Amino acid sequence: MTNAQTKIHNFSAGPGILPQIALDNSIKAIQNFAGMNLSILEISHRSKQFEAVVNDAVQIVKDLLGVPEGYSVLFLQGGASMQFCMIPMNLLDEHETAAYLKTGEWAMRATKEAGLFGKVNVLATSENENYNWIPKDYVIPADAKYFHCTSNNTIFGTEMFSFPESSIPVVCDMSSDIFSRPIDVSKFDLIYAGAQKNMGPAGVTLVIVKNEILGHVTRKIPTMLDYKVHIKNGSMYNTPPVFAILVCLETLKWVKEMGGVIGMETRNKAKAALLYDEIDRNSLFKGTCVLEDRSRMNVCFVLQNPELEEAFLNLAKEKNLSGIKGHRSVGGFRASLYNALPIESVQALVDAMQEFEESNK
Amino acid sequence: MTNAQTKIHNFSAGPGILPQIALDNSIKAIQNFAGMNLSILEISHRSKQFEAVVNDAVQIVKDLLGVPEGYSVLFLQGGASMQFCMIPMNLLDEHETAAYLKTGEWAMRATKEAGLFGKVNVLATSENENYNWIPKDYVIPADAKYFHCTSNNTIFGTEMFSFPESSIPVVCDMSSDIFSRPIDVSKFDLIYAGAQKNMGPAGVTLVIVKNEILGHVTRKIPTMLDYKVHIKNGSMYNTPPVFAILVCLETLKWVKEMGGVIGMETRNKAKAALLYDEIDRNSLFKGTCVLEDRSRMNVCFVLQNPELEEAFLNLAKEKNLSGIKGHRSVGGFRASLYNALPIESVQALVDAMQEFEESNK
Numbered sequence: 001m002t003n004a005q006t007k008i009h010n011f012s013a014g015p016g017i018l019p020q021i022a023l024d025n026s027i028k029a030i031q032n033f034a035g036m037n038l039s040i041l042e043i044s045h046r047s048k049q050f051e052a053v054v055n056d057a058v059q060i061v062k063d064l065l066g067v068p069e070g071y072s073v074l075f076l077q078g079g080a081s082m083q084f085c086m087i088p089m090n091l092l093d094e095h096e097t098a099a100y101l102k103t104g105e106w107a108m109r110a111t112k113e114a115g116l117f118g119k120v121n122v123l124a125t126s127e128n129e130n131y132n133w134i135p136k137d138y139v140i141p142a143d144a145k146y147f148h149c150t151s152n153n154t155i156f157g158t159e160m161f162s163f164p165e166s167s168i169p170v171v172c173d174m175s176s177d178i179f180s181r182p183i184d185v186s187k188f189d190l191i192y193a194g195a196q197k198n199m200g201p202a203g204v205t206l207v208i209v210k211n212e213i214l215g216h217v218t219r220k221i222p223t224m225l226d227y228k229v230h231i232k233n234g235s236m237y238n239t240p241p242v243f244a245i246l247v248c249l250e251t252l253k254w255v256k257e258m259g260g261v262i263g264m265e266t267r268n269k270a271k272a273a274l275l276y277d278e279i280d281r282n283s284l285f286k287g288t289c290v291l292e293d294r295s296r297m298n299v300c301f302v303l304q305n306p307e308l309e310e311a312f313l314n315l316a317k318e319k320n321l322s323g324i325k326g327h328r329s330v331g332g333f334r335a336s337l338y339n340a341l342p343i344e345s346v347q348a349l350v351d352a353m354q355e356f357e358e359s360n361k
Numbered sequence: 362m363t364n365a366q367t368k369i370h371n372f373s374a375g376p377g378i379l380p381q382i383a384l385d386n387s388i389k390a391i392q393n394f395a396g397m398n399l400s401i402l403e404i405s406h407r408s409k410q411f412e413a414v415v416n417d418a419v420q421i422v423k424d425l426l427g428v429p430e431g432y433s434v435l436f437l438q439g440g441a442s443m444q445f446c447m448i449p450m451n452l453l454d455e456h457e458t459a460a461y462l463k464t465g466e467w468a469m470r471a472t473k474e475a476g477l478f479g480k481v482n483v484l485a486t487s488e489n490e491n492y493n494w495i496p497k498d499y500v501i502p503a504d505a506k507y508f509h510c511t512s513n514n515t516i517f518g519t520e521m522f523s524f525p526e527s528s529i530p531v532v533c534d535m536s537s538d539i540f541s542r543p544i545d546v547s548k549f550d551l552i553y554a555g556a557q558k559n560m561g562p563a564g565v566t567l568v569i570v571k572n573e574i575l576g577h578v579t580r581k582i583p584t585m586l587d588y589k590v591h592i593k594n595g596s597m598y599n600t601p602p603v604f605a606i607l608v609c610l611e612t613l614k615w616v617k618e619m620g621g622v623i624g625m626e627t628r629n630k631a632k633a634a635l636l637y638d639e640i641d642r643n644s645l646f647k648g649t650c651v652l653e654d655r656s657r658m659n660v661c662f663v664l665q666n667p668e669l670e671e672a673f674l675n676l677a678k679e680k681n682l683s684g685i686k687g688h689r690s691v692g693g694f695r696a697s698l699y700n701a702l703p704i705e706s707v708q709a710l711v712d713a714m715q716e717f718e719e720s721n722k
Binding site for chain 2: 016031
């Protein structure tokens, strides 16, 4: 093992755990990239060796998700937060309305940003219940410009396991569950994801966009914020985040090796079941979300007696369980079970929960 | 040496050469960051260990450049190209005029982008002479909102060794010569630089901005494009490009160790003198730029007889001189002598030029 003498179980909500092989290969590329005797950090992004990385990264995204013809795959900068403004800037004229589903903090931020560019219709929200469920009882208006949703809510621990029928373009923030399960890309018109959960390190954002939805707004779009510019230039209009793209490629090669998104879904279902079963069985803990909407990526749970919280965090630390403190919006604990987290780490957390139950009888 | 069995002389125009110690320390951080037994690529950006990296990086920028009180130092995404639109978006109202000096490709792109947000007054340009000199005979209008210039023109090989007096805010793109020499930050109101030449890898952009120039435009600025948001959040409004910032810190620690920007200037003057002297002496070669404006960072030169070009590129390859092919806008050769390039590499290039002269007598 390259990166640890003590094995740490990494439940970080993001940037999150990456496959060891991706870390190892990324280090090799810093030492000597593609036999050039130069580091990946100090070569031209126009070199044929790096162009191959971008091409391979685009291709593996297409292969893993089954991206149909007519879509472009982009690697951009700025995170999902930059997409919150790029999407309405490119898709929504001032007099038009976009429909948003408000299922958490990031959905809320996306909604707010769209309001700078046009009208926003919030179709449904679970805000009053601290976003602990996914609204399903709404109709997407046929006259809205697009429908925006968030497939997984990292902070609140809910996930959309079905998507509504829509006669208008569907835009989805998949930052925290992309590549964790199969999706039917043809049902979406724009998918975006900050890389730093299931795909790579911080500093690069994946965008998969159906070409035909672009080019219909009347405003002047700044060059760097125009999807068409990035499509035309193959994500190389300006210097891309070279190393972050390489780490994504190495991570996605591992995903492919492990059976692709179907393999990931099997893994992730088993990990989530192991932890949720323990949460439901253990007399000290309880989950925070409605059962049917529980995320497989971010498992939020609390103690029946919140006064024990610090004691459990101390035990977790002692057991090398890292990153399980809950977000301040929910409290308690959050265990992020991203693709690269092995089930052994979940078992270690379950063992700690059982030990904690024993010692607090 | 970690990254090469064969020593390559890396004259890449960018992403460019980095100090070996910065590469080595960056690898260590991927293996085990700050004693956490986790990789820098898979930890929370909100961890105290990474917050220390950002704080240290901000502080070393302030120390190296002598940034006065009242300025903020930011690490953003999107490259200098994103700054081309962020600057007018934050500083220029629709009815107002900004003054631009057009000294090359990047200055031209910055100028074009400003036109989307307000009026642009191009004060001077050397476009008709393929940008081979820096205009100096112009007056900055007192009623413009700001003056924008490019301190070093990477493609054309010119550099501004003096800056005009200005009664209005001065904005400068220093992407390719920042930290290569002392600058008086108090004479500037906004300095920006893509990291991938003298400061770190691709994927992060330095912005140094005088706080008082912000907040005066009437338009609504998208959250991610608002400098005030990034200042308020210490470059952590959303997940920053974690690893790229770490590599910058490691690179700037090396700059400090080597005598800071004064040490760099001494090094860079010696390297540039060695190469320009050979260009001027060697009967086969000639420089492309006006003498007084010749860049110390990017040395552009051509053969008196262009038919020999391929032969010299072959010799360069044989001598492990990498990245010296000129940009298509100029042709011939370009040797980029960024901070981390040792004078031994310049000597190797000079030796090759002399050998080439001998064999073409």
